[in-house]
Amino acid sequence: MKKYNKVSPELLAELEAALGKENVQTEPEVLDRYKTDEETDPKMFHLPEAVVRPASAEETAAVVKLCNKYDVPITVRGGGTSLADGAIPVCGGLVLLTERMNKILEMNTDGLYMIAEAGVRTVDIQKKANEAGYLYAGDPCSAESCLIGGNLATNAGGNKAVRYGVTRNQVYSLEVVTPTGEIVEVGSRLKKCSTGYCMEQLIMGSEGTLGIITKATLKLLPLPPYRLDLLAIFDDPAKALDMVPLIAKAGINPTSIEYMDNSYVRGTSEYIEFKDPPYKENGIYVIVTLETFNEDELDMKMEQLSSLCEEAGAIDVLEADDRIWAMRRNCQESVRLISLISLTDDVVVPVDKIADTIKYIMKIGEKYPFPVPAKINAHIGDGNLHIVLCKGELSDKEWEENVHAFHEEVYEYAYAQGGRLAGEHGIGAKKLGYMAEFTPAAELDLMKKIKLAWDPKLILNPGKIFEC
Numbered sequence: 468m469k470k471y472n473k474v475s476p477e478l479l480a481e482l483e484a485a486l487g488k489e490n491v492q493t494e495p496e497v498l499d500r501y502k503t504d505e506e507t508d509p510k511m512f513h514l515p516e517a518v519v520r521p522a523s524a525e526e527t528a529a530v531v532k533l534c535n536k537y538d539v540p541i542t543v544r545g546g547g548t549s550l551a552d553g554a555i556p557v558c559g560g561l562v563l564l565t566e567r568m569n570k571i572l573e574m575n576t577d578g579l580y581m582i583a584e585a586g587v588r589t590v591d592i593q594k595k596a597n598e599a600g601y602l603y604a605g606d607p608c609s610a611e612s613c614l615i616g617g618n619l620a621t622n623a624g625g626n627k628a629v630r631y632g633v634t635r636n637q638v639y640s641l642e643v644v645t646p647t648g649e650i651v652e653v654g655s656r657l658k659k660c661s662t663g664y665c666m667e668q669l670i671m672g673s674e675g676t677l678g679i680i681t682k683a684t685l686k687l688l689p690l691p692p693y694r695l696d697l698l699a700i701f702d703d704p705a706k707a708l709d710m711v712p713l714i715a716k717a718g719i720n721p722t723s724i725e726y727m728d729n730s731y732v733r734g735t736s737e738y739i740e741f742k743d744p745p746y747k748e749n750g751i752y753v754i755v756t757l758e759t760f761n762e763d764e765l766d767m768k769m770e771q772l773s774s775l776c777e778e779a780g781a782i783d784v785l786e787a788d789d790r791i792w793a794m795r796r797n798c799q800e801s802v803r804l805i806s807l808i809s810l811t812d813d814v815v816v817p818v819d820k821i822a823d824t825i826k827y828i829m830k831i832g833e834k835y836p837f838p839v840p841a842k843i844n845a846h847i848g849d850g851n852l853h854i855v856l857c858k859g860e861l862s863d864k865e866w867e868e869n870v871h872a873f874h875e876e877v878y879e880y881a882y883a884q885g886g887r888l889a890g891e892h893g894i895g896a897k898k899l900g901y902m903a904e905f906t907p908a909a910e911l912d913l914m915k916k917i918k919l920a921w922d923p924k925l926i927l928n929p930g931k932i933f934e935c
């Protein structure tokens with residue numbers, strides 16, 4: 468890994484001149500706040516040397532230019548909800564916060580778009596659109612705490628991807644500060660465009676390594692007025708899993724199909740203290756959301772879906788209320804009740820392979836000594852599963868060896884199905900080794916060449932995705 472210069476008094480003085488003294492911080496208690504994101508293992512923590520808060524693309528560009536001049540790395544941080552160690556400053560240097568770029572600049576319901584700065588909370592974008600009768604379709608479970616810039620940088624997925632796609636499908640254009648400090652607008656507010664490379668799509672999912680996103684023009688859709696959440700409860704995971712391809716083929720076009728294994732059903736209901744009916748102690752939950760523009764269509768689809776679930780062997784099929792979504796949204800947080808240290812995987816496989824992949828993971832999971840067997844929740848309708856492993860009382864050595872052996876088995880299986888390491892959380896610093904192991908050499912080489920061409924001094928987010 469490249470050796471960088473330390474943050475010097477000269478750099479700090481120039482940063483203060485550019486941003487104002489109050490927006491450049493080096494107090495130990497401030498630095499301590501940014502040594503980790505959602506990472507729970509202290510071994511992965513890294514302190515930054517300074518934290519900066521630019522208020523605009525121009526100020527961001529000034530910071531980037533100074534870091535090129537002084538050869539100091541920058542890690543961009545949005546809401547810090549990364550599950551891949553993406554916001555941890557693994558090489559020290561600066562953490563750049565986007566939180567002061569927090570304005571929704573325009574909402575245009577004739578043109579169906581919204582322009583927002585990178586530091587706006589995702590939930591505020593969703594609410595603003597909804598209040599006017601429109602939909603911003605990006606919907607990660609962390610929407611209350613993540614920022615739109617972080618969603619764009621990780622190409623976040625979430626609960627509506629089955630119908631609307633992931634974050635990259637919700638975007639017209641981006642304003643980006645390049646790794647050398649230029650401000651560029653990539654993409655355009657067009658339905659179609661074949662005018663050179665699709666740069667905005669390259670930025671999305673680049674996890675802060677190719678540019679700092681400062682502003683985005685997001686797509687809006689008409690908000691379907693009719694919505695229904697259906698909960699199908701199973702007592703056999705195989706039956707629940709085998710139903711998913713049937714829904715996909717039925718022409719129902721659901722917005723979400725979410726899966727919670729029994730360990731999650733018990734864990735999250737305890738975490739959010741919700742054990743009223745329809746709670747079932749041995750239940751496995753599949754939540755399906757339908758949205759339509761016509762009430763009759765909703766009724767028809769609901770009947771079709773209910774019959775499908777019953778034929779597949781559901782022990783209960785009922786209309787669900789928001790509490791079911793509260794359970795689903797709290798899956799990640801509920802793990803804290805079991806273990807202070809845990810990790811979340813984000814494997815993605817083709818949709819027709821997800822049932823077999825989950826069954827395989829459940830089978831191999833039995834032989835590992837984790838305090839609870841691998842917990843699985845999944846955006847099952849788009850092939851993306853989250854496996855949570857808990858450390859509990861295992862020693863560091865036992866934890867590391869078993870996690871590694873488990874990952875090798877799971878990733879080999881997933882790649883054999885045509886899958887990948889990450890469906891929505893990114894690679895960050897967490898899966899660097901596996902990225903190198905599982906990505907074809909020629910593909911990895913192309914990625915490294917792009918990184919070096921854009922960021923010759925490796926200033927932006929080094930130590931993420933791959934090592935150069």
Ligand SMILES: Cc1cc2nc3c(=O)[nH]c(=O)nc-3n(C[C@H](O)[C@H](O)[C@H](O)COP(=O)(O)OP(=O)(O)OC[C@H]3O[C@@H](n4cnc5c(N)ncnc54)[C@H](O)[C@@H]3O)c2cc1C
Pocket residue numbers: 504505542543544545546547548549550553554565585606607608609612613614615616617618619620621622623624625626674675676678679680681796799800891892895928931
């Ligand atoms: C409870 C919980 C539930 C979650 N559910 C989902 C889910 O359903 N779907 C999903 O996809 N993810 C989910 N996540 C993961 C996480 O919320 C997403 O990865 C999210 O997109 C990160 O946004 P953030 O603002 O917190 O970014 P951060 O964590 O701050 O940063 C993430 C990465 O993006 C880079 N970055 C941030 N802002 C910018 C910017 N403006 N320009 C360039 N790079 C930038 C960072 O350097 C880092 O590499 C969940 C996390 C938690 C804790």
